[in-house]
Amino acid sequence: MLFSIASPRIAIVGAGAIGTTLAARLAVAGYTVSVLARGDSLAAIKRKGVCLIDQQGQHTASVIAADNGGELGKQDIVFLCTKAHSVPSLLPQLQPLFGQHTCLVPMVNGTPWWLLMDAVEPCAANTAPIATAPIETVHIKAVDPEGELVRCLPASAIIGCVVYISAHLQAPGVAISNTPPRLIVGDIVATPDAANGRMETLVKVLENGGITTRHTERIRDAVWSKIAANLTSNPLSVMTGATLAQLYSHPSLQKVVSQLFEETHLTAQAYGGRLEMTLQELLDLGERMGAVRTSMLQDYQLGRALELAAIVEGVIELADRKRIPVPTIKSILHLTRYFEDSALRQSHAHGGKENS
Ligand SMILES: NC(=O)C1=CN([C@@H]2O[C@H](COP(=O)(O)OP(=O)(O)OC[C@H]3O[C@@H](n4cnc5c(N)ncnc54)[C@H](OP(=O)(O)O)[C@@H]3O)[C@@H](O)[C@H]2O)C=CC1
């Protein structure tokens, strides 16, 4: 057996909105959860544990918390819950968490660094698969500027994940989430471990935590679909201040959404990806999600750096490689950068910190 199905060692890296929500759900379900956090979050979690406030009430649980991976030690499942731009600098913190069979589940929006890591040699038992494609064709600069993530994290250890959870932090260690949490997970390459039940264990752990979890054999389709959802909503939410319901129902914004969706669809197709929903289904889903502020709107309102590299620049980089024209996506990037710059200038003037 790879790891204990009844009591896997679980670490959550990043105690923001998603990390705190997940930590609280899993700890309340009875799992031993370790959280890698820093600053005010670390102090609050050490003092009072993690807390999730949802439609059922307030759920508090204690967890192990530390600011370095070495203190937490080897884990069975590591959930990576930071913004995409924080991931490369976290690599030294992730390494001590890794044992031979650890699986890494990045719960991160946008173009994942691993998206093109599917050209791998079949691996001998106990060895990491080796990317057969040259590193420069696999590596996506927008999310992995130096190519360290593709070089250091073996594809067989990564379980792709798409996050449909809406959450925000009320205070350090305290998350609020009022929509039903949903995840999609899938191996990014065929691995021997897949046969040993790690996916079943992962799904069971998440379901025990009250998170509806779907396993797919085509995780890249789910990723492209989520990219389409984020690309059509997050930047526009910054520019308009609109909630998901407002964004997806306004006739003028629907025209922009439709162009962004089509350009994302063409880019996905060029990489063999299939969107799992039509434009109309996306508009309906977004409207049904209601008065949700996107994570990018939350960051903008807090004067923080926006996740534009992963959600927008990654798609432009991939489109440019295949010569797919994406003029609307490029315009939306420039406009949102303008909003980000003004917010960061104001935040610095008031002594705020840009998250990194
Ligand atoms: N919030 C939402 O509703 C949704 C978010 N997502 C995606 O989920 C991912 C996580 O988002 P979210 O939880 O909202 O983000 P947050 O910004 O709320 O949380 C990220 C956390 O990571 C921490 N962090 C970053 N670097 C380090 C480090 N070196 N050491 C320790 N902690 C670190 C941050 O700490 P610090 O505060 O000190 O900077 C912060 O607590 C993103 O990709 C987002 O797009 C997806 C769907 C919905």
Ligand SMILES: CC(C)(CO)C(=O)C(=O)O
């Ligand atoms: C699903 C959606 C658009 C809303 O929670 C999201 O992923 C985000 O806020 O970044």
